[in-house]
Amino acid sequence: ALTDRLSSVFDRLGGKGVLSEKDVDEALREVRVALLEADVALPVVREFIAKAKERATGEAVIRSVRPADQVVKITYDGLVEMLGGEGEAVGLNLSLNPPTVILMAGLQGSGKTTTAAKLGLRLAKERKKVLLASLDTRRPAAMEQLATLATQAGVDSLPIVAGQSAPDIAKRAISAAKLQGYDVVILDTAGRTTLDEAMMSEAAEIARIGNPSETLLVADSLTGQDAVRTAKAFHERLPLTGLVLTRADGDGRGGAALSMRAVTGLPIKFLGVSEKIDGLDVFDAARVAGRILGQGDVVALVEKASQDLDVAKAEAMAKRLAKGQFDLDMMSEQLAQMKRMGGMEGLMGLLPGVQKIKKQIAEANISDKMVDRQAAIISSMTKVERKKPDILQASRKRRIAAGAGVEVAEVNRLLKQHRQMADAFKMMSKGGGRGFAQMAQM
Ligand code: GDP
Ligand code: MG
Secondary structure: OHHHHHHHHHHHHHOOOOOOHHHHHHHHHHHHHHHHHOOOOHHHHHHHHHHHHHHHHHOOOOOOOOHHHHHHHHHHHHHHHHOOOOOOOOOOOOOOOOOEEEEEEOOOOOOHHHHHHHHHHHHHHOOOOEEEEEOOOOOOOHHHHHHHHHHHHOOEEOOOOOOOOHHHHHHHHHHHHHHOOOOEEEEEOOOOOOOOHHHHHHHHHHHHHHOOOEEEEEEEHHHOHHHHHHHHHHHHHOOOOEEEEEOHHHOOOOHHHHHHHHHHOOOEEEEEOOOOOOOEEEOOHHHHHHHHHOOOOHHHHHHHHHHHHHHHHHHHHHHHHHOOOOOHHHHHHHHHHHHHOOHHHHHHHHOOOOHHHHHHHHHHOOOHHHHHHHHHHHHOOOHHHHHOHHHOOHHHHHHHHHHHOOOHHHHHHHHHHHHHHHHHHHHHHHOOOOOHHHHHOO
């Protein structure tokens, strides 16, 4: 349903060419419904829509990009960001002073025991010596379940002693881990079917005893809104460090991930993706954002939209070039674009018929590293200097060189190159302006 909604909005927007505020509002109304259908919590939806609107309205409308693509891109970027961004440090935080203690918390049936074993397997693959310990004194056979899973994962489990309390087992596990040189000890706790005080205070006591490096809340993504309430309640009582969402294999929507992340601010570290012992994936914000949008090819669409944005920028630049304007700001923009598009080599292969420029660039010997230095030089200039490089006398050049950490000779080389490019562009503009969009992409 999500797919249908979005694509019908996009189809309607598609014909118009420009993205007005009304269009943004209209599209976001549908995105809102889509998010609610993906089971994202209402306050989170509100926050998301407000941010997306701000972003969309602030962004200059680019005529040559389909408005639909622009909305997809804004929505997608917003989702990725709310899910923790692309660069968020994931994975486990291991103590410098072993054994690292990892505490698993969550409701009964959420997947704690399974996830404990999955983490054991993952750590064992990283050549860590892992001890699993079940603190579940409530459910019959819970301890045997963990022992069996530990064997499957190829890691050790704490010998079962009848009649001990959960905090006592925690102490025994940690001292055994210390004595026997384990790198990591994973404490698997008991859960209840609903939130209650006894469970919370026991978990809090174990956290005090164990002083864990990671306290992971395991939640079932299929429980949606309940999972969010659970996360909030646990977060108030335990020093949680991250979330694990299980049964992502059965959840086509991904809404719980977005809500839980937004409500707790905690990073989602892993997704459980099957019942099998190796069914644990490192969380990937981009992938989940794609799933929430519900469009199989959304990622391809987003890539295309970004490319179109580049082309649109290039076309805008081409217009300015045709007027004989080519300042150092434009050069800097071009250098950045050139890098994004696969560097000089790749780009030149795509552009037939610009032999003169090609030769000049070859003479200037542009490499990616040089591009970075040139960008640094340009950003060390004042605004006025970038617009009117003619004013650059020796003292200014020295200041710029110092600012960019290069020799004055390199500043001179850049200025010479800029003059050559400006001249070449001027010649091309006299030649009739054909191929400017291509030119500007350089
Ligand atoms: P606990 O009570 O929190 O310890 O939950 P368990 O680890 O015992 O898991 C409860 C059930 O969920 C078991 O049947 C698991 O096999 C299953 N399970 C756990 N994680 C996943 C998952 O990521 N995907 C699927 N499909 N099943 C899972
Ligand atoms: Mg269990």
